[in-house]
Structure formats: C-alpha cells, structure tokens
Amino acid sequence: MDVITRPADDLTDEQREWQMKARRFAREEIRPISLARDAIEGPGAAWDWEIIRKGSQLGFRTAVVPKEWGGHAIDFVTQALVMAELAKGDSAISKAFSQNWKWGHLIAGACTNEQKERFLRPFVADDTCVLGFGGTEPNAGSDNRYPPEDDPRAGMRLGAERRGDEWILNGEKTFIANGGVGRLFFVGARTDPDVPVTEGTTVFMVPVGTPGFRIGKVFNKAGWRFYQNAELVFENARLPHANVLGEVNGGTRARQKGGVAEFNDFELACNALGVCEDACESALARAKSERRGGKPLLDQQGVQMKLSEMHMLTEALRSFVMRIAREIDRGTHDPVNVVLLMNYSSDVIQRVSTLNLRIHGAAGGVTNTHAEKLVRDAIIWTHLAGDTSQRLKVIRRLARRAGAAGRGY
Ligand SMILES: Cc1cc2nc3c(=O)[nH]c(=O)nc-3n(C[C@H](O)[C@H](O)[C@H](O)COP(=O)(O)OP(=O)(O)OC[C@H]3O[C@@H](n4cnc5c(N)ncnc54)[C@H](O)[C@@H]3O)c2cc1C
Numbered sequence: 001m002d003v004i005t006r007p008a009d010d011l012t013d014e015q016r017e018w019q020m021k022a023r024r025f026a027r028e029e030i031r032p033i034s035l036a037r038d039a040i041e042g043p044g045a046a047w048d049w050e051i052i053r054k055g056s057q058l059g060f061r062t063a064v065v066p067k068e069w070g071g072h073a074i075d076f077v078t079q080a081l082v083m084a085e086l087a088k089g090d091s092a093i094s095k096a097f098s099q100n101w102k103w104g105h106l107i108a109g110a111c112t113n114e115q116k117e118r119f120l121r122p123f124v125a126d127d128t129c130v131l132g133f134g135g136t137e138p139n140a141g142s143d144n145r146y147p148p149e150d151d152p153r154a155g156m157r158l159g160a161e162r163r164g165d166e167w168i169l170n171g172e173k174t175f176i177a178n179g180g181v182g183r184l185f186f187v188g189a190r191t192d193p194d195v196p197v198t199e200g201t202t203v204f205m206v207p208v209g210t211p212g213f214r215i216g217k218v219f220n221k222a223g224w225r226f227y228q229n230a231e232l233v234f235e236n237a238r239l240p241h242a243n244v245l246g247e248v249n250g251g252t253r254a255r256q257k258g259g260v261a262e263f264n265d266f267e268l269a270c271n272a273l274g275v276c277e278d279a280c281e282s283a284l285a286r287a288k289s290e291r292r293g294g295k296p297l298l299d300q301q302g303v304q305m306k307l308s309e310m311h312m313l314t315e316a317l318r319s320f321v322m323r324i325a326r327e328i329d330r331g332t333h334d335p336v337n338v339v340l341l342m343n344y345s346s347d348v349i350q351r352v353s354t355l356n357l358r359i360h361g362a363a364g365g366v367t368n369t370h371a372e373k374l375v376r377d378a379i380i381w382t383h384l385a386g387d388t389s390q391r392l393k394v395i396r397r398l399a400r401r402a403g404a405a406g407r408g409y
Contacts, residue, residue: 011077011081014078015075015077015078015081018063018074018078018081018082019078019081019082019085021058021059022060022081022082022085022086023085023088025054025055025058025060025085025086025089026085026086026087026088026089026090026094027089029051029054029055029089030051030086030089030090030093030094031088031089031090033048033051033090034089034090034093034226034373035368035369035370035373037090037225037226038090038092038225038226038368038373039368040225042220043217043218043219043220043221043228044180044181044218044228044230046092046225046226047096047180047181047226047227047228048226049128051093052096052097052127052128052130053127053128055086055093055097056127056128057127059072060082060086060097061097061100061127061129061130062100062104062123062124063078063079063082063097063101063104064079064101064104064105065103065104065107065120065123065124066104066107066108069107069116069120069121069124070121070124070125071104071124073104075329076266076324076325076326076328076329077322077325077326077329079098079101079266079267079270079325080266080270080273080321080322080325082098083098083267083270083271083273083274084270084271084273084274084277084321085274086098086274087270087271087272087273087274087275087278088274088275088277088278090226091224091271091272091274091275091377092223092224092225092226092227092377093226093227094271094274095177095224095227095267095271096130096178096226096227098267098270098271099130099131099132099133099177099178099227100123100130100131101263101267102131102133102186102260102263102264103120103123103131103186105259105260105263106186106245106254106255106260107120109254109257109259110203110245110246110254110255110257111245114242115205115242115243115245119184119205119207123183123184126183129183129184130178130181130182130183131178131182131183131184131185131186132176132177132178132179132182132184132185132186133176133177133185133186133187133260134173134176134185134186134187134188134206134232135156135173135188136156136173136174136175136176137156137157137158137171137172137173137174138172138174139157140154140155140156140157140197141383141386141387142383142386142387142390142391143155143197143390144156144188144197144386145261145385145386145390145391146386146390146391146393147196147197147198149196150196151196152193152194152195152196152197152200154196154197155190155196155197155198155201156171156188156189156190156197156201157171157190157193158170158171158172158173158187158188158189158190158234159171159189159190159191159193160189160190160191160202160204162191162241162248165240165241166238166239166240166241167189167204167238167239167240167241167243167244168212168236168237168238169187169189169204169206169212169213169234169236169237169238169239170234170235170236170237171189171234172216172231172232172233172234173187173231173232173234174231174232175219175229175230176229176230176231176232177227177228177229178227178228179215179218179228179229179230179231179232180215180218180228180230181228182208183207183208184205184206184207184208185205185206185208185232186203186204186205186206186245187203187204187205187206187232187234188201188202188203188251189201189202189203189204189251191248191249192249195249197252198252199249199252200249201249201251201252202244202245202247202248202249202250202251203244203245203246203251203254203255204239204243204244204245205239205243205244205245206232206237206239206243210237210238210239211237211238212234212235212236212237212238213232213233213234213237214232214233214235215230215231215232215233216230216231216232216233217230217231218230221380222376222379223373223376223377223378223379223380224377224380261385261386262328262335262338264342264384264385264386265338265339265341265342265385265391266321266324266325266328266338266341266342268342268345268346268381268384268385269317269320269321269324269341269342269344269345270321270325272317272345272346272348272349272378272381273314273317273318273321273345275349275352275353275374275377275378276310276313276314276317276348276349276352276353277314278374279310279314279352279353279355279356279371279374280307280310280311280314280352280356282356282360282370282371282374283306283307283310283355283356283359283360284298284307286359286360286371287303287307287359297359303359306355306358306359307355307359309351309355310351310352310355310356313348313351313352314348314352316348317344317345317348320341320344320345321341321345324337324338324341336394336397336398339391339394340394342385342391343388343391343392345381346381346382346384346388349378349381350378350379350381350382353371353374353375353377353378354375354378356371356374356375357371357372357374357375
C-alpha cells in the first residue's frame with residue numbers, strides 16, 4: 001500500500017507516529033477482515049466489536065478527546081492522516097472510529113464539566129462505547145443544514161416539551177450512524193417550531209436506556225456496510241434538563257461551537273482521500289499484473305490515461321485536505337472552503353473509484369470484490385452530512401461577502 005510516495009518531512013515526529021500506527025492497524029487488522037465483514041448479509045450484521053476494541057486500545061476511538069480527560073488531543077493534521085490511513089484499510093471502519101471524534105470537539109466546545117463527568121469519563125473508559133448524532137428525520141434531511149432561509153416549516157420536527165425539570169421528546173430520527181450499537185446520542189429536537197430550525201432547535205444528550213427511547217429499523221445499505229445506520233424512535237421519551245447541551249434553542253450555536261458540521265465535512269474528505277489512494281494502488285497493481293494485446297495493461301495508452309487521471313485527482317485532493325487541516329490547526333481556515341473540500345472529495349471519490357473499476361474490467365464488477373466495494377462505498381458520499389447538491393448553497397455566503405465588499409456578484 002505504499003506505491004504513492006509522499007514527503008513526510010513537514011510532519012512532526014508525533015504526527016508521523018500516529019500516521020504509521022494507523023497504517024499498520026489498517027494493513028494488519030482492518031484490511032484482512034474488510035471484504036468478509038462487508039459480505040455478511042443482513043442489516044447491521046457486518047459490525048465487529050473486536051476491531052473496535054483493538055482500535056480503541058490504540059487510541060483511535062478517543063483520539064481527539066482533550067488530554068485532561070484521558071484522550072490524545074491530536075491536531076487536525078494528525079486527524080487527517082489517521083482517517084485517510086484507516087480508510088485505506090476500510091473506509092466504513094475508519095468512519096466508525098472518527099464518528100466518535102465529534103464528541104471530542106463538541107465536549108470541548110459546548111459541554112459543562114458536570115456533563116463531561118457523566119458522559120465523557122465513561123466514554124473514555126470503555127473500549128466499546130460508541131456515540132452518534134441524530135439530526136436527519138424521514139421528512140428533514142439536507143434542509144436541517146441548508147434550510148430555505150426564514151421558513152419555520154423547513155427542518156426537523158421531532159419535538160421536545162418542557163415539564164418541570166424534565167423534557168418529553170416525541171418523533172423519529174432516521175439514518176443515524178451507530179444506531180443499534182451506540183451508547184449515547186446527541187439529538188436535535190425542535191423546542192420552538194415557530195422560528196427557523198437554526199433558531200428553534202435544542203440538542204439533548206440521550207443515553208441508551210432512556211425511558212421512551214428505542215432503536216427502530218436498522219438499514220441494509222449498499223455501501224459502508226460495516227457502518228451501522230438506524231432509526232431512533234422517541235415515544236414520550238423523558239430526559240432531565242441537565243442533559244441539554246448548551247442553551248435551550250441554542251442547538252445550532254452549540255454545534256457550531258463544537259465545530260460539528262465543519263468536522264463532518266473535513267472528516268469525509270480525509271476518509272475519501274484514503275479510498276482514492278487505495279483505488280490508485282489497486283488499479284496500478286492490476287495494470288502491472290494483467291497482460292492484454294501481448295503486453296501489460298500498464299503499457300496501453302488508454303490505461304495510462306486512466307491511471308494518470310486517478311493519481312492527479314488524488315494528489316489534488318491530498319493537497320486540499322492537508323492545506324485545510326493546517327489552516328484549521330492555525331485557526332486561519334475559511335469555513336466555506338471546508339464545505340467546498342467535502343464536495344470536491346465527493347466528486348473525486350466517485351471518479352477515481354469508477355476508473356479503478358474500469359481498469360479491472362469485468363472482474364471489477366463481480367460482487368464482493370475490492371474494486372466493486374470501493375464504488376459502493378463511494379456512492380455514500382452523495383448524501384452525507386447534508387447533501388452534495390444542497391451544500392452548493394454555500395455559494396450564497398461567498399455572494400454575500402462579495403456584495404459586502406461592494407463588488408457585486
Ligand atoms: C452512511 C450515512 C450515514 C449517515 N449518518 C447520519 C447521522 O449520523 N446523523 C444524521 O442526522 N444523519 C445521518 N445521515 C443522513 C444524512 O445526513 C442525510 O441523508 C443527508 O442530510 C441528506 O438528507 P436526505 O437523505 O433526507 O435527502 P434530502 O435532503 O431529502 O435530499 C434528497 C434530494 O432532494 C434534493 N433536495 C432536497 N431539498 C431540496 C431543495 N430545497 N431544493 C432542491 N433540491 C432539494 C437534494 O439535493 C437531493 O438530491 C447519514 C446518511 C448516510 C448515507
């Protein structure tokens with residue numbers, strides 16, 4: 001898996017160590033089980049606690065939790081390296097670890113010390129504790145993140161009503177990652193349905209076992225089969241007020257403070273980079289080993305063009321990812337660019353994984369082969385953390401800035 005060489009001299013020793021640790025884990029532990037787990041039939045059945053436990057013991061589950069709470073507080077450059085390396089082993093397993101990192105970011109940004117004691121301490125202590133975030137509902141997906149402006153009808157409807165020191169939640173979330181395996185969910189609920197979703201939402205911390213809260217259907221996905229997605233059902237679920245994250249109706253602000261949406265976008269681009277590297281290496285190996293027309297595929301110009309495009313796009317994605325990672329670490333990044341990065345990664349992963357499939361010929365389309373799995377996994381990027389087309393609305397922010405600068409648009 002080392003075909004693509006990259007300069008490492010701009011990494012610190014610590015960053016390089018994390019990268020190597022992730023690479024070894026991906027090669028020795030993740031890749032050997034990847035296709036077999038993916039092939040297991042049935043919704044949610046591909047999940048494997050053993051790999052989660054092993055990765056957790058190496059620090060991948062708690063990588064971004066602040067050190068004073070027992071985590072590793074790795075910076076964004078290291079996060080990018082680790083996610084990409086793990087994704088080269090299996091992108092769904094990589095995501096199963098990094099999904100927990102939102103907690104590390106949220107906790108630092110939005111939780112009280114009392115909440116950290118109740119939720120963060122047990123999370124860090126238990127190798128099998130994984131977390132989730134519930135925003136999407138059957139009738140509210142990308143418009144949670146990019147609602148039509150000033151329209152209270154858009155966005156989530158799961159409702160929360162206050163009764164004394166408790167909140168009663170009713171409604172349903174869908175496609176929630178780690179549903180069925182998670183111990184604690186951050187859940188967005190509408191606490192004021194008469195104002196836009198960005199102003200009338202509160203985030204609650206919902207531990208498994210909360211009265212009135214249960215897991216519904218687990219989805220049988222085409223890609224990222226290891227990663228479990230399920231419905232979260234709330235039927236008069238009762239939560240103490242102490243489980244509110246940040247302020248009532250301040251859910252969007254709390255998530256912004258915790259950098260949730262931004263981390264989502266960054267995370268998916270890093271993961272896509274790993275998949276693209278993997279696809280490049282897989283295509284190159286195939287092109288070297290197969291002969292057509294009396295010579296290796298690699299010597300055929302048509303194949304060279306495909307390989308060249310794959311490498312070019314992957315290298316461009318790497319540059320974009322690492323630039324953004326460094327900028328976030330320095331606090332100089334433009335949030336608009338993080339959104340554009342995610343969309344770019346979504347385009348690149350589709351193209352690179354498809355070119356890999358084509359270089360494999362008919363063999364690439366056989367069910368449960370590596371090339372075919374990468375294409376199935378890549379499809380997932382179109383509807384993650386919002387929606388790729390909806391995310392284009394970020395252009396509104398650029399237009400506003402251009403207008404404010406008096407340049408028009
Ligand atoms: C693997 C996976 C993991 C996920 N994990 C989570 C999770 O942990 N937590 C969570 O909350 N969600 C999760 N989701 C859900 C994800 O966030 C949503 O799928 C995503 O936000 C898009 O929402 P949707 O699927 O409802 O599509 P929609 O938003 O309904 O979009 C469907 C189509 O309609 C278009 N469209 C929608 N609105 C408009 C509009 N106003 N104008 C024009 N076109 C429009 C979109 O562009 C898209 O093409 C996950 C999804 C997947 C696939």
